[in-house]
Amino acid sequence: xxxxxxxxxxxxxxxxxxxxxxxxxxxxxxxxxxxxxxxxxxxxxxxxxxxxxxxxxxxxxxxxxxxxxxxxxxxxxxxxxxxxxxxxxxxxxxxxxxxxxxxxxxxxxxxxxxxxxxxxxxxxxxxxxxxxxxxxxxxxxxxxxxxxxxxxxxxxxxxxxxxxxxxxxxxxxxxxxxxxxxxxxxxxxxxxxxxxxxxxxxxxxxxxxxxxxxxxxxxxxxxxxxxxxxxxxxxxxxxxxxxxxxxxxxxxxxxxxxxxxxxxxxxxxxxxxxxxxxxxxxxxxxxxxxxxxxxxxxxxxxxxxxxxxxxxxxxxxxxxxxxxxxxxxxxxxxxxxxxxxxxxxxxxxxxxxxxxxxxxxxxxxxxxxxxxxxxxxxxxxxxxxxxxx
Amino acid sequence: xxxxxxxxxxxxxxxxxxxxxxxxxxxxxxxxxxxxxxxxxxxxxxxxxxxxxxxxxxxxxxxxxxxxxxxxxxxxxxxxxxxxxxxxxxxxxxxxxxxxxxxxxxxxxxxxxxxxxxxxxxxxxxxxxxxxxxxxxxxxxxxxxxxxxxxxxxxxxxxxxxxxxxxxxxxxxxxxxxxxxxxxxxxxxxxxxxxxxxxxxxxxxxxxxxxxxxxxxxxxxxxxxxxxxxxxxxxx
Ligand SMILES: Nc1ncnc2c1ncn2[C@@H]1O[C@H](COP(=O)(O)OP(=O)(O)OP(=O)(O)O)[C@@H](O)[C@H]1O
Ligand SMILES: [Mg+2]
Numbered sequence: 001x002x003x004x005x006x007x008x009x010x011x012x013x014x015x016x017x018x019x020x021x022x023x024x025x026x027x028x029x030x031x032x033x034x035x036x037x038x039x040x041x042x043x044x045x046x047x048x049x050x051x052x053x054x055x056x057x058x059x060x061x062x063x064x065x066x067x068x069x070x071x072x073x074x075x076x077x078x079x080x081x082x083x084x085x086x087x088x089x090x091x092x093x094x095x096x097x098x099x100x101x102x103x104x105x106x107x108x109x110x111x112x113x114x115x116x117x118x119x120x121x122x123x124x125x126x127x128x129x130x131x132x133x134x135x136x137x138x139x140x141x142x143x144x145x146x147x148x149x150x151x152x153x154x155x156x157x158x159x160x161x162x163x164x165x166x167x168x169x170x171x172x173x174x175x176x177x178x179x180x181x182x183x184x185x186x187x188x189x190x191x192x193x194x195x196x197x198x199x200x201x202x203x204x205x206x207x208x209x210x211x212x213x214x215x216x217x218x219x220x221x222x223x224x225x226x227x228x229x230x231x232x233x234x235x236x237x238x239x240x241x242x243x244x245x246x247x248x249x250x251x252x253x254x255x256x257x258x259x260x261x262x263x264x265x266x267x268x269x270x271x272x273x274x275x276x277x278x279x280x281x282x283x284x285x286x287x288x289x290x291x292x293x294x295x296x297x298x299x300x301x302x303x304x305x306x307x308x309x310x311x312x313x314x315x316x317x318x319x320x321x322x323x324x325x326x327x328x329x330x331x332x333x334x335x336x337x338x339x340x341x342x343x344x345x346x347x348x349x350x351x352x353x354x355x356x357x358x359x360x361x362x363x364x365x366x367x368x369x370x371x372x373x374x375x376x377x378x379x380x381x382x383x384x385x386x387x388x389x
Numbered sequence: 390x391x392x393x394x395x396x397x398x399x400x401x402x403x404x405x406x407x408x409x410x411x412x413x414x415x416x417x418x419x420x421x422x423x424x425x426x427x428x429x430x431x432x433x434x435x436x437x438x439x440x441x442x443x444x445x446x447x448x449x450x451x452x453x454x455x456x457x458x459x460x461x462x463x464x465x466x467x468x469x470x471x472x473x474x475x476x477x478x479x480x481x482x483x484x485x486x487x488x489x490x491x492x493x494x495x496x497x498x499x500x501x502x503x504x505x506x507x508x509x510x511x512x513x514x515x516x517x518x519x520x521x522x523x524x525x526x527x528x529x530x531x532x533x534x535x536x537x538x539x540x541x542x543x544x545x546x547x548x549x550x551x552x553x554x555x556x557x558x559x560x561x562x563x564x565x566x567x568x569x570x571x572x573x574x575x576x577x578x579x580x581x582x583x584x585x586x587x588x589x590x591x592x593x594x595x596x597x598x599x600x601x602x603x604x605x606x607x608x609x610x611x612x613x614x615x616x617x618x619x620x621x622x623x624x625x
Contacts, residue, residue, distance in 0.1 A: 005501045014489070293484070299445050299478050301471075301476075382445040382446070386484070
């Protein structure tokens with residue numbers, strides 16, 4: 001194939017401008033297809049990232065044996081953290097503090113200044129050890145909450161369907177009969193924490209009239225620290241505890257969302273498939289009107305493969321242009337768009353994987369869309385084709 | 390040794406039950422520098438013979454030897470390469486590529502030959518000059534008259550200095566005045582550039598311009614009242 005004489009690159013390019021409106025329509029269609037692919041892949045990638053970023057293999061979660069996988073339903077005795085640090089070796093220490101984070105976690109109705117109806121939000125009662133164990137969490141604006149204050153994750157507004165301004169530092173939110181002032185804003189490397197609101201644990205317990213905890217998160221010195229914590233839970237049958245490495249917890253979540261991801265990929269395949277049919281249709285139109293011209297090229301001495309290649313070039317050029325437009329639009333509009341989900345919110349992510357998939361789909365649209373009509377035209381004997389109008 | 394030798398060539402088309410045989414064991418010699426016109430009734434098989442010699446159609450039987458190559462034995466890809474090197478084709482309707490300028494259309498066949506860009510430019514300029522269209526080089530086909538388009542088509546056919554130039558009713562869709570222009574251009578190409586020319590026409594006046602007139606009648610080739618033969622057959 002190489003080494004043979006090809007048609008000039010210009011010929012393919014200029015043919016695209018021969019019917020500008022048809023090319024523009026095709027470009028529009030291809031762009032939409034690639035954009036749809038980007039959105040779906042962005043959804044899958046965002047979901048995966050949010051779950052992956054949340055799981056830290058050194059961190060062990062301790063919660064109630066009876067609660068299944070759902071930490072919201074978990075209730076454990078308030079003295080668990082103290083017992084745990086007294087009985088288990090290998091808990092990480094730093095700055096004279098043990099990395100043990102007692103937490104109260106719940107879904108509740110939250111009202112902001114700009115909202116008429118309360119929205120369902122996720123609240124986590126934490127102590128100052130929480131950011132030690134949850135290393136991803138970083139305050140980007142404001143300060144750690146004091147009495148009567150909370151800090152909010154950067155996607156919390158989206159989980160609540162509130163505006164970003166409603167959850168800005170200095171604004172107030174109301175839940176469980178108390179009004180809280182927002183002291184700070186944090187992000188957490190795309191993890192699920194970003195859709196939560198964090199309040200001081202003791203105050204939250206008072207407001208809720210609860211003494212128990214939902215869980216304890218412990219950071220261990222080594223990866224096999226989880227085994228020690230597990231042993232503790234098994235020995236203290238009376239506490240009815242269960243220990244799971246945070247990474248396994250979220251790995252289980254990943255598995256839980258596997259059907260959603262599968263569905264996503266099926267949608268990608270379907271969208272790409274329908275795009276190919278649209279592309280085929282246009283290329284048939286483009287080739288049928290040029291049968292005589294293509295035969296002339298053959299009569300002059302161009303090989304059929306060279307002509308095939310120029311037709312594929314035309315279609316691929318259009319598809320690539322569509323991919324570029326779609327990626328630009330995707331990066332500007334789709335990337336970072338927050339999506340609400342049962343376990344919080346996450347961002348659509350237009351990353352290298354998404355762009356690679358989009359470009360592959362575009363190339364596929366070009367090649368697969370152009371080949372059948374091109375091959376059909378090439379099958380026609382030159383002497384017949386040259387007489388066609 | 391003739392330049393083109395058609396030896397016992399037949400072409401058949403199966404049409405349901407019956408077979409049409411526009412060429413029935415025809416033989417023909419064309420020498421270098423010949424200008425041959427091929428005439429005959431509509432449907433007699435003139436285009437068929439021309440296309441066989443030009444290597445864009447396949448004979449049912451027989452051999453066609455052009456400059457020592459039996460083109461009936463060439464595979465399709467090789468045949469395409471051979472056409473690029475040896476055949477200049479003038480179509481009835483110019484068949485120019487609409488997205489290319491006159492210059493680029495003429496340059497097309499040269500892209501298939503091993504040639505430097507400067508050599509290409511020189512050849513295209515000579516061909517454009519031969520058809521007197523240097524001033525229209527940057528025009529697109531839609532910006533030219535039918536006669537000018539046909540002249541560009543002729544420039545494209547002669548630009549690679551092919552072994553044979555074939556023309557299938559090159560004046561078929563032109564008015565009288567333009568026809569005259571094209572015919573004298575073809576004569577000049579034969580006389581001044583020494584190119585071998587084979588032209589199909591149904592216009593006997595046009596046919597008279599050629600040095601040799603051949604008629605196709607009921608599947609047979611006649612010249613001066615006798616059936617044509619090939620050198621190959623004569624010596625055999
Ligand atoms: N693909 C084909 N299938 C069947 N028959 C064909 C085919 N091509 C040509 N023919 C027949 O072969 C015969 C010769 O055709 P050809 O085109 O060579 O005629 P022609 O002499 O060039 O006629 P015209 O002066 O009208 O151009 C015709 O009878 C035509 O019907
Ligand atoms: Mg004909």
